[in-house]
Every structure is written in C-alpha cells, then in structure tokens.
Amino acid sequence: MHRVDVASAQGDYAVLVGEGLLDRLPSILADEGLAAPSVVVSNETVGPLYGRRLAAALACPPPLELADGEEYKRWPAVETTCSHWLGRGVHRSSSVLAVGGGVVTDTVGFAAAVYQRGIRWLAVPTSLLAMVDAAVGGKTGVNLEQGKNLVGAFWPPRLVAVDVGTLATLEERELRAGLVELVKAAWIGDHDLLALVPRRVARYADLSPAGWCAAVVGAVRVKAEVVAADEREAGRRKALNLGHTLGHALEAATGYTHLLHGEAVAWGTVAVARLAAQRGLLSQAAAARLEGVLRSLGPLPGIDGVSPERVLDHLARDKKLDDQGVAWVLPTDDGVVLDQRVGAEEARRVLLELQTG
Numbered sequence: 001m002h003r004v005d006v007a008s009a010q011g012d013y014a015v016l017v018g019e020g021l022l023d024r025l026p027s028i029l030a031d032e033g034l035a036a037p038s039v040v041v042s043n044e045t046v047g048p049l050y051g052r053r054l055a056a057a058l059a060c061p062p063p064l065e066l067a068d069g070e071e072y073k074r075w076p077a078v079e080t081t082c083s084h085w086l087g088r089g090v091h092r093s094s095s096v097l098a099v100g101g102g103v104v105t106d107t108v109g110f111a112a113a114v115y116q117r118g119i120r121w122l123a124v125p126t127s128l129l130a131m132v133d134a135a136v137g138g139k140t141g142v143n144l145e146q147g148k149n150l151v152g153a154f155w156p157p158r159l160v161a162v163d164v165g166t167l168a169t170l171e172e173r174e175l176r177a178g179l180v181e182l183v184k185a186a187w188i189g190d191h192d193l194l195a196l197v198p199r200r201v202a203r204y205a206d207l208s209p210a211g212w213c214a215a216v217v218g219a220v221r222v223k224a225e226v227v228a229a230d231e232r233e234a235g236r237r238k239a240l241n242l243g244h245t246l247g248h249a250l251e252a253a254t255g256y257t258h259l260l261h262g263e264a265v266a267w268g269t270v271a272v273a274r275l276a277a278q279r280g281l282l283s284q285a286a287a288a289r290l291e292g293v294l295r296s297l298g299p300l301p302g303i304d305g306v307s308p309e310r311v312l313d314h315l316a317r318d319k320k321l322d323d324q325g326v327a328w329v330l331p332t333d334d335g336v337v338l339d340q341r342v343g344a345e346e347a348r349r350v351l352l353e354l355q356t357g
C-alpha cells in the first residue's frame with residue numbers, strides 16, 4: 001500500500017493507494033486511529049458495486065444512494081444527504097464515508113462541511129478522476145444553474161482510501177476522462193509522470209495494478225505538493241485549473257450532458273496549448289507533445305456544433321473573473337504560468353480553430 005500525506009490547515013490526512021484496499025478498510029481505519037463512519041453515501045451505480053459491501057463491512061446501515069450524474073450535483077442532493085444523516089442520528093462527532101466518483105465526493109464533502117456546521121468525512125474515490133484529483137485537496141461543492149461548482153467549501157476529508165481495483169468496473173470513456181487529469185498533474189508538477197500515462201487504454205486490465213497505483217500516486221503527489229503550498233487557491237493552486245477555464249465553459253454550454261468533465265478539460269487544455277504557443281509562452285515542440293499525449297488517450301466527442309456565443313457567455317461568468325477579466329492558466333515548457341488574461345476575441349478564435357480541426 002502506498003501513502004501520500006497531504007498537509008492541510010484543517011488537519012493533515014493521508015491518501016492511501018493500493019489494490020484490494022476496500023476489503024481491508026475497517027482495519028485500515030483502526031490503524032489510522034480513525035473511528036468507523038456512521039453512514040455511507042454512494043450513488044445508484046457505485047452503491048450496488050461497492051458501497052453496500054463497504055457499509056456492511058463497517059457495520060453501517062445500507063448506504064444512501066444518490067442519483068447518478070453531474071446534473072444531480074446540485075442543492076437537492078445536499079439536502080437529501082443531510083436529511084438522511086439527521087434521520088440516522090449523525091451528530092457532530094460522527095464521520096461519514098463517501099464512496100463514488102467526483103460527483104459523490106464533491107457533494108458528500110460539501111454536505112459534511114455544512115451539516116451541523118461541519119462533520120468529519122472520509123473518501124473512497126472509485127473513478128480514476130476522483131482518485132487523481134477530485135477526492136484530494138479539500139475542494140467540495142455543487143453546481144448552480146449558472147455554472148459549475150459555484151457553491152462550495154474547502155473541507156478536506158480525514159482519509160482518502162484508493163482501491164485501484166475498483167477501476168475494473170469503470171467504463172472506458174470514464175477511464176480516459178480520468179487520464180486527462182493525470183496529464184494535467186504531470187504537466188504541472190512532474191513531466192516524468194507523462195511516461196506513466198497509458199495510451200489508448202480500453203480497460204483496467206490493459207495496465208497492471210502496480211501501473212495504476214504508480215500513476216495515481218504520482219498524480220496525488222503533485223496535487224499534495226500544490227495543495228500544501230496553497231490550500232485556498234491564492235496562487236500556486238490555480239495551476240490545477242489548467243484546461244479548466246474553457247473546459248468548464250464547454251461543459252456548461254453543452255448542458256453537462258455532451259462532454260464528461262475530463263473530456264471538456266482535454267479540449268480546454270488543447271486550446272490553452274495553442275494559445276500559449278501563439279503567445280510564445282510554449283515552444284511548438286512542447287505544444288505538440290501536450291496535445292499529442294491528450295489525443296493519444298483516444299477520441300474526444302466533437303465540439304463542432306457548440307455555439308461559440310454560449311461558450312463565451314459562460315466564460316464571462318467564470319469563478320475566476322475579477323476586475324481585469326478571467327484569469328487563465330497557460331502551459332509553458334516546464335509547467336504553467338498563472339493569471340493570464342485572454343480576451344473574448346482570442347478565446348473565440350481558438351475555439352473556432354478547434355471546431356474546424
């Protein structure tokens with residue numbers, strides 16, 4: 001089992017990564033000095049696969065199984081979760097366990113942040129994207145009609161337990177979407193990790209469990225370093241938004257149904273690679289490498305039919321908007337540069353460039 005410690009002003013915590021961890025979770029919690037959770041929350045897909053089994057092993061009641069989908073990462077899910085906890089007698093000294101992808105960990109983490117002004121939570125991320133990114137770092141929240149993650153809190157979990165074996169049931173498209181966030185972590189903090197990014201992976205079995213562990217651990221180490229330096233995104237943490245500015249706008253402009261989060265980030269990253277190269281911030285060779293590794297993951301759903309006006313509209317309402325406009329992250333040959341201003345016309349031009357191939 002691998003261990004990455006994450007420093008947090010709200011209490012340091014460990015990210016444990018291995019294969020077969022789920023079956024050992026009760027003893028792992030005991031070894032970590034953590035009380036068993038009172039309640040498990042999952043969703044209607046992951047609950048039957050893993051959540052119910054974990055709840056039984058932890059002597060918890062059957063899990064709350066939320067509706068599955070980004071479109072349900074909204075206030076009603078938070079209310080359902082908090083009401084469920086109240087009904088189960090969850091109190092301020094209790095802890096709760098989230099089992100699922102990033103939608104579940106973001107929603108449950110946020111519910112834990114606001115339930116009785118904050119209770120402890122533990123995360124068992126089961127999608128690759130949640131393992132390498134969403135469950136680590138303490139950002140929690142839900143979407144509003146107007147955009148992604150517009151309501152949230154910094155509320156880190158007390159433990160993240162990653163069992164890479166759960167990736168065996170994840171759909172290929174979701175696996176690829178998770179790999180995009182792995183590429184992001186590699187570009188930001190550890191270019192050697194790019195060599196670990198598996199290309200054209202179709203199934204969990206295409207890579208060894210040790211290979212998956214190494215990839216997840218590498219990405220988590222990068223995220224842990226970034227979050228330790230800047231937990232509340234005053235500076236360095238903004239790097240983790242590489243590809244996300246246009247990515248979020250594309251997701252919102254297509255109603256969260258056409259593109260998975262990782263796919264939208266892939267398009268957003270290709271766009272910023274081109275912008276950075278056009279501005280002379282990124283060499284043509286590095287731009288080709290970044291775009292090449294993303295394209296080698298497999299096909300992305302097209303964005304030809306997406307209205308540029310809608311995308312620009314969402315960009316104009318980005319969370320990172322300040323008096324000078326939206327702050328973008330652009331890639332450089334050895335990392336990223338923060339707080340770059342990209343005007344509407346420049347954004348429109350690069351979007352049209354992507355749309356026309």
Ligand code: NAD
Pocket residue numbers: 043045046049068069070073100101102103104106126127128129130133134135136137138139140148149166167168169170171174177261262
């Ligand atoms: P998701 O939670 O929707 O999971 C993707 C799909 O895979 C879902 O249908 C889910 O039920 C299913 N699934 C998950 N694990 C499975 C398994 N082992 N076997 C079979 N099916 C499984 O999406 P995601 O890609 O995990 O996460 C995306 C979300 O994470 C977005 O809302 C995004 O904003 C958020 N996010 C948050 C952070 C953060 O720092 N908090 C970082 C990145 C992304």
Ligand code: GLY
Pocket residue numbers: 133136137139237240241
């Ligand atoms: N995924 C962005 C962050 O954690 O800051």
